[in-house]
Amino acid sequence: xxxRLSPLAIMKKxxxxxxxxxxxxxxxxxxxxxYLSSHGITAHRYYHESGEKAALFAHVGPLQEGAVVLxxxxxVVPIDGQPWDSDPFEVVEKDGKYxxxxxxxxxxxxxxxxxxxxxxQTHGVKRPLQLALSFDEEIGCTGAPPMIExxxxxxxxxxxxxxxxxxxxxxxxxxxxxTGYTMNVTGFEVHSSLLPxxxxxxxxxxxxxxxxxxxxxxxxxxxxxxxxxxxxxxxxTLHVGKxxxxxxxxxxxxxxxxxxxxxIVPGEEPAAMQQRILDKVREVEKAMQKVHPDxxxxxxxxxxxxxxLRPEQDGxxxxxxRKITGDNAEHVVSYGTEAGQFxxxxxxxxxxxxxxxxQAHQPNEFIEIxxxxxxxxxxxxxxxxxxxx
Numbered sequence: 403x404x405x406r407l408s409p410l411a412i413m414k415k416x417x418x419x420x421x422x423x424x425x426x427x428x429x430x431x432x433x434x435x436x437y438l439s440s441h442g443i444t445a446h447r448y449y450h451e452s453g454e455k456a457a458l459f460a461h462v463g464p465l466q467e468g469a470v471v472l473x474x475x476x477x478v479v480p481i482d483g484q485p486w487d488s489d490p491f492e493v494v495e496k497d498g499k500y501x502x503x504x505x506x507x508x509x510x511x512x513x514x515x516x517x518x519x520x521x522x523q524t525h526g527v528k529r530p531l532q533l534a535l536s537f538d539e540e541i542g543c544t545g546a547p548p549m550i551e552x553x554x555x556x557x558x559x560x561x562x563x564x565x566x567x568x569x570x571x572x573x574x575x576x577x578x579x580x581t582g583y584t585m586n587v588t589g590f591e592v593h594s595s596l597l598p599x600x601x602x603x604x605x606x607x608x609x610x611x612x613x614x615x616x617x618x619x620x621x622x623x624x625x626x627x628x629x630x631x632x633x634x635x636x637x638x639t640l641h642v643g644k645x646x647x648x649x650x651x652x653x654x655x656x657x658x659x660x661x662x663x664x665x666i667v668p669g670e671e672p673a674a675m676q677q678r679i680l681d682k683v684r685e686v687e688k689a690m691q692k693v694h695p696d697x698x699x700x701x702x703x704x705x706x707x708x709x710x711l712r713p714e715q716d717g718x719x720x721x722x723x724r725k726i727t728g729d730n731a732e733h734v735v736s737y738g739t740e741a742g743q744f745x746x747x748x749x750x751x752x753x754x755x756x757x758x759x760x761q762a763h764q765p766n767e768f769i770e771i772x773x774x775x776x777x778x779x780x781x782x783x784x785x786x787x788x789x790x791x
Contacts, residue, residue, distance in 0.1 A: 511566030566755030668710030
């Protein structure tokens with residue numbers, strides 16, 4: 403059996419793997435699997451269809467249901483174009499912070515979860531502990547659902563999932579859900595002096611984008627539900643974050659592509675907003691085709707919708723986290739996580755992890771050492787509880 407590594411040593415190793423979502427995460431998965439195996443823990447994999455990525459999950463303690471599941475993702479966002487002051491894939495300690503890509507989001511938590519699993523295996527627990535590390539969280543939480551499905555026939559089902567996204571160790575019981583689309587608009591080219599006889603893909607895309615602005619104003623003006631009122635902003639939102647199209651200023655654009663995302667307050671029905679979007683698209687498309695039949699709008703889903711996390715009545719995950727942290731305040735966040743996907747699969751789920759979401763995806767990403775240590779204290783208390791239950 404090899405030496406038990408500290409959480410910091412594990413984080414340094416995890417950060418050293420450049421697991422940007424577009425690239426493989428297999429070297430990281432290999433290392434984690436080998437490290438767990440060296441401590442007598444059997445890990446299981448679920449592979450992405452490409453074979454270039456894998457999720458990893460494991461169980462320690464009695465082979466029975468009711469485990470606490472520590473959930474994290476292995477992928478990180480790119481560093482392209484970001485002005486880093488140090489090597490992004492090396493943990494650098496400075497001014498009370500650990501710098502490095504993923505230290506905050508969320509290899510710091512992953513390291514703490516791996517440490518806790520080995521501690522539970524070494525000292526024994528009465529209630530089981532599980533680890534679940536996904537891929538492709540950063541590109542739409544697409545890796546968690548198949549991983550969760552793969553876990554079910556292999557591991558006894560857990561009763562409380564702690565998703566360790568950076569929440570400053572606060573107990574987050576709700577977050578928004580959402581989905582995204584790429585809209586490929588095809589127009590009909592004519593000289594711009596003959597504008598009425600052509601169809602500008604850019605100008606037709608603008609009709610939809612203008613509708614997005616109007617819809618946001620409508621959503622903002624409506625009286626929020628009690629749950630919505632807890633969020634900032636306290637309403638669902640639509641957003642166009644990327645657009646490209648056209649060939650010249652004096653030609654009606656043949657093509658325009660833009661990305662549209664929606665962030666939906668839990669309790670509201672994402673399918674209803676999706677239908678509103680599609681209805682508007684078809685309305686614009688119908689008018690385009692009256693001018694020229696070869697025009698149209700293709701709607702491509704960027705990712706399967708990420709469900710929101712709903713507050714649970716007497717939730718097991720919430721009760722456990724509040725017991726450990728002593729945090730009895732209500733916290734919600736507007737970003738999405740894999741917690742809603744675990745909840746949708748029948749698990750009790752909560753978000754609680756070290757670090758601030760303000761540092762996620764930023765150049766010179768960091769986690770405060772005090773936050774990392776608070777996460778370590780959380781895991782030590784968790785293992786103690788599992789030894790007693």
